Amino acid sequence: MTAFAGRLSDARWTAARSVGIAGIILGTIAFWLALPPLTSRTELLPIAIGIVAIAAGIWSWSRDERRIGGGAAMAGLLGILLGVAANQSSVENLDQVVVWSALLAATLRYATPLTYAAIGGLYCERAGVINVALEGMLLTGAYFGIFGAIESSSWAGKWAWVVGILFAAAAGMAMATVHAVWAIHFKVDQIISGTAINFLALGITGYLFINRYGDTGTPGDVPDYGIPDVHLHFLQDWYFIGPIFGQLNLMIWLSFVLLIGTYIFVFRTPYGLRLRSVGEHPRAADTVGISVYRVRYIAVIASGGIAAMGGAYLSLGFVHSFNENMTAGTGFIGLAALVFGKWRPFPTYAAALLFGFSSALADRLPTAYGNQWGTLFQALPYLLTLIAVAGVIGRSIGPAAAGRPYVKQ
Amino acid sequence: MSGADDNVELASSQDDVSQLEGTLGPAPSTHFASRFDGFTGIIAPVLTTILAFLVGGLVVALTGKNPIKVYHAVWNGTGLNWFFHVGSYTARIPFTTAHMWFPWDTASIAAQNLQQTLLITTPIILTGLAVAFPFRCGLFNIGGQGQYLVGTIFAVWLGTSFSGLNPFLHVLLVLLAGAVAGAFYAGIAGILKATVGAHEVISTIMLNWIAVWVGAYLFGQGGPLQGSQPAIPISNDIVEGAKLPVFWGLKLLQGLSVGIFIAIAMLVVYWIVINRTTLGYEVRAVGFNPESARYSGISVARNYFLAMAIAGGFAGLGGALDITGWQYRIGENDIHASTIGFIGLAAALLGRNTALGVGLASLLFGALINGTSGRQLDPSIFRPDLAGNLTTIIQGLVILFVGLNLGGLLIWLRKRFST
Numbered sequence: 001m002t003a004f005a006g007r008l009s010d011a012r013w014t015a016a017r018s019v020g021i022a023g024i025i026l027g028t029i030a031f032w033l034a035l036p037p038l039t040s041r042t043e044l045l046p047i048a049i050g051i052v053a054i055a056a057g058i059w060s061w062s063r064d065e066r067r068i069g070g071g072a073a074m075a076g077l078l079g080i081l082l083g084v085a086a087n088q089s090s091v092e093n094l095d096q097v098v099v100w101s102a103l104l105a106a107t108l109r110y111a112t113p114l115t116y117a118a119i120g121g122l123y124c125e126r127a128g129v130i131n132v133a134l135e136g137m138l139l140t141g142a143y144f145g146i147f148g149a150i151e152s153s154s155w156a157g158k159w160a161w162v163v164g165i166l167f168a169a170a171a172g173m174a175m176a177t178v179h180a181v182w183a184i185h186f187k188v189d190q191i192i193s194g195t196a197i198n199f200l201a202l203g204i205t206g207y208l209f210i211n212r213y214g215d216t217g218t219p220g221d222v223p224d225y226g227i228p229d230v231h232l233h234f235l236q237d238w239y240f241i242g243p244i245f246g247q248l249n250l251m252i253w254l255s256f257v258l259l260i261g262t263y264i265f266v267f268r269t270p271y272g273l274r275l276r277s278v279g280e281h282p283r284a285a286d287t288v289g290i291s292v293y294r295v296r297y298i299a300v301i302a303s304g305g306i307a308a309m310g311g312a313y314l315s316l317g318f319v320h321s322f323n324e325n326m327t328a329g330t331g332f333i334g335l336a337a338l339v340f341g342k343w344r345p346f347p348t349y350a351a352a353l354l355f356g357f358s359s360a361l362a363d364r365l366p367t368a369y370g371n372q373w374g375t376l377f378q379a380l381p382y383l384l385t386l387i388a389v390a391g392v393i394g395r396s397i398g399p400a401a402a403g404r405p406y407v408k409q
Numbered sequence: 410m411s412g413a414d415d416n417v418e419l420a421s422s423q424d425d426v427s428q429l430e431g432t433l434g435p436a437p438s439t440h441f442a443s444r445f446d447g448f449t450g451i452i453a454p455v456l457t458t459i460l461a462f463l464v465g466g467l468v469v470a471l472t473g474k475n476p477i478k479v480y481h482a483v484w485n486g487t488g489l490n491w492f493f494h495v496g497s498y499t500a501r502i503p504f505t506t507a508h509m510w511f512p513w514d515t516a517s518i519a520a521q522n523l524q525q526t527l528l529i530t531t532p533i534i535l536t537g538l539a540v541a542f543p544f545r546c547g548l549f550n551i552g553g554q555g556q557y558l559v560g561t562i563f564a565v566w567l568g569t570s571f572s573g574l575n576p577f578l579h580v581l582l583v584l585l586a587g588a589v590a591g592a593f594y595a596g597i598a599g600i601l602k603a604t605v606g607a608h609e610v611i612s613t614i615m616l617n618w619i620a621v622w623v624g625a626y627l628f629g630q631g632g633p634l635q636g637s638q639p640a641i642p643i644s645n646d647i648v649e650g651a652k653l654p655v656f657w658g659l660k661l662l663q664g665l666s667v668g669i670f671i672a673i674a675m676l677v678v679y680w681i682v683i684n685r686t687t688l689g690y691e692v693r694a695v696g697f698n699p700e701s702a703r704y705s706g707i708s709v710a711r712n713y714f715l716a717m718a719i720a721g722g723f724a725g726l727g728g729a730l731d732i733t734g735w736q737y738r739i740g741e742n743d744i745h746a747s748t749i750g751f752i753g754l755a756a757a758l759l760g761r762n763t764a765l766g767v768g769l770a771s772l773l774f775g776a777l778i779n780g781t782s783g784r785q786l787d788p789s790i791f792r793p794d795l796a797g798n799l800t801t802i803i804q805g806l807v808i809l810f811v812g813l814n815l816g817g818l819l820i821w822l823r824k825r826f827s828t
Contacts (some may be wrong), residue, residue: 188812199805206798379622
């Protein structure tokens with residue numbers, strides 16, 4: 001055992017690099033398979049291998065092998081694109097490109113709730129509080145977002161979505177406050193209070209939904225006052241980019257802002273340094289005069305608000321309706337992205353994009369293959385994350401103090 | 410039990426403020442299992458349950474319904490009122506044609522409701538044990554749902570094959586396969602914890618969802634275990650020989666199968682293993698303090714793996730009992746909708762990981778689920794779909810309050826306000 005562990009720690013530096021290089025090779029293989037002499041005539045193979053290559057790339061990127069990791073991710077992406085293009089070489093290229101831009105736009109749509117959940121989780125866990133309640137906070141945001149918009153639509157008109165987002169954020173923060181009080185003040189095990197929040201969110205949103213909209217469901221005119229799309233008319237005619245970025249929901253653009261803002265806040269400001277120090281070594285942070293409890297309370301409550309905004313996007317900007325348990329694991333994929341990206345903003349976002357891509361693909365696969373492959377594809381994010389936490393090399397390890405209540409002395 | 414007394418002692422030593430804090434929550438250095446030492450005993454679980462039901466009633470009242478009426482209707486649906494109607498009846502002795510005198514009416518509506526409650530209680534006991542056993546080893550297994558699903562998948566797979574096999578052997582085979590499959594599945598998380606130290610909470614969450622989607626794939630449209638009707642994403646029924654015998658009520662009306670006895674036997678097995686075997690001793694030692702256990706020559710890694718694998722065996726058996734006991738088939742929607750593993754989590758926490766506690770808490774949740782189901786609850790009093798969500802809220806509240814150590818809190822408050 002100990003010899004094994006010793007070997008691991010020696011191997012760690014080269015491991016991230018070798019995984020990245022393996023990713024580059026896999027990305028190349030994804031393309032090569034589609035070419036003569038093998039000429040695999042199925043899209044599934046280059047896509048599957050390409051996804052593994054991208055995953056390997058994100059993995060080694062989040063472990064400080066930026067160039068090689070980025071290279072592997074690019075190789076995987078190109079492998080998928082070129083491999084599929086080679087498959088479809090008989091079909092008109094333009095059609096294909098349009099489909100691909102639609103797929104990438106769908107990727108962004110699916111990745112956005114994951115991004116909000118994961119970024120919310122990032123604040124919480126970087127401050128040393130494990131948040132398995134992201135799913136519940138997302139669901140809370142989804143219900144209260146659409147509830148606020150519907151109930152205010154009579155007087156707020158087409159701006160009702162603003163009220164909705166505010167409602168969602170407030171409800172998510174209320175949920176998160178419970179988690180914060182339990183985890184920080186009562187020092188209850190954070191997994192237990194997180195699980196309780198998930199149950200409460202599921203029960204409360206389901207109860208209120210049935211009580212309010214049970215017989216008819218949410219009204220059909222939600223798209224009129226839902227979160228609007230941003231139309232960039234000058235972009236819309238551009239080749240390939242136009243169909244992706246020309247018409248994106250406002251919340252997707254906000255998620256880009258949130259991502260960059262989070263990176264700057266957490267890694268480039270003194271407040272971010274305090275946040276991270278509370279999560280890594282609370283005693284030391286306390287010694288230099290940082291209020292551990294205050295930082296943790298703010299971080300947990302903020303995480304609830306952010307995750308809930310992702311839920312509001314889901315109900316109010318994407319699906320335009322609400323159903324019992326509509327998130328169905330989205331929050332857990334967000335948590336998976338956070339773990340996979342090793343608690344860092346950009347790798348986490350890359351993982352969210354990858355998982356969003358696999359969801360978008362899972363949506364489209366049934367039309368092409370007419371069978372269950374799409375369903376099986378849904379398990380992919382969880383499997384990749386399991387491998388990431390299990391990884392014999394460059395394993396995902398969270399903030400040092402995550403999960404431990406702090407007792408001031 | 411001794412834990413409640415410890416709290417009193419802690420609280421009575423007035424001069425030490427940090428010890429008073431100890432009744433509210435653990436110091437950061439204490440190890441996982443010992444964080445829960447303070448709340449053994451019966452007071453806190455009872456207080457927790459009462460408080461959860463009170464808050465649940467408040468939710469009902471706030472939405473304009475009478476909570477007392479609602480809870481009364483739920484109570485009648487659980488079948489637990491059966492015990493209060495004592496009289497002079499005859500009952501058939503199970504598996505024979507003979508009759509005997511019995512103080513309760515075994516054929517009443519309440520009796521049928523009680524059969525349903527006990528059918529639901531059966532898998533909750535086992536998924537509860539799946540949480541309780543690793544808990545004693547310092548591991549938090551929230552993968553009971555995935556392990557349960559893997560058990561159901563294997564039970565359906567083997568239960569729909571081998572028609573014509575000796576029924577006893579077939580049932581035994583199906584139950585064993587479910588348990589072994591669950592054990593292997595949880596063993597993945599156990600091995601990862603034991604070898605590379607991967608956090609079991611993250612890995613079991615991931616394993617849960619992998620099981621959900623693989624199950625949805627297997628039983629969905631065009632999946633390999635989908636039944637003979639191509640348009641319906643539901644498996645075939647398991648063959649007659651793979652079904653557990655029904656000993657109370659009619660098979661057609663979902664009578665109670667002997668699975669409940671297997672579940673109760675597993676509670677006894679759990680008690681014996683934890684309290685009377687070397688394995689249980691080692692598991693508890695690792696749970697109290699892995700470092701000192703390692704120092705005294707106990708293999709921590711081995712116990713981590715075994716605790717998870719045994720837990721998975723319990724949960725997988727629970728899945729197999731559910732299939733062989735009354736469900737007989739499984740559909741894609743059931744895979745997505747099932748929450749038995751998480752209810753087991755609530756039962757284990759409420760029952761404080763003791764055999765008796767898990768059994769009683771499972772009965773509570775089984776009764777609650779059955780009493781609020783669409784089949785039992787009178788829709789003119791309360792909508793069953795609302796009641797189902799009320800059940801989820803109460804579960805959440807129980808988990809929330811159970812961590813609070815209400816008994817200790819009460820003592821602490823009394824101390825604080827009396828001085």
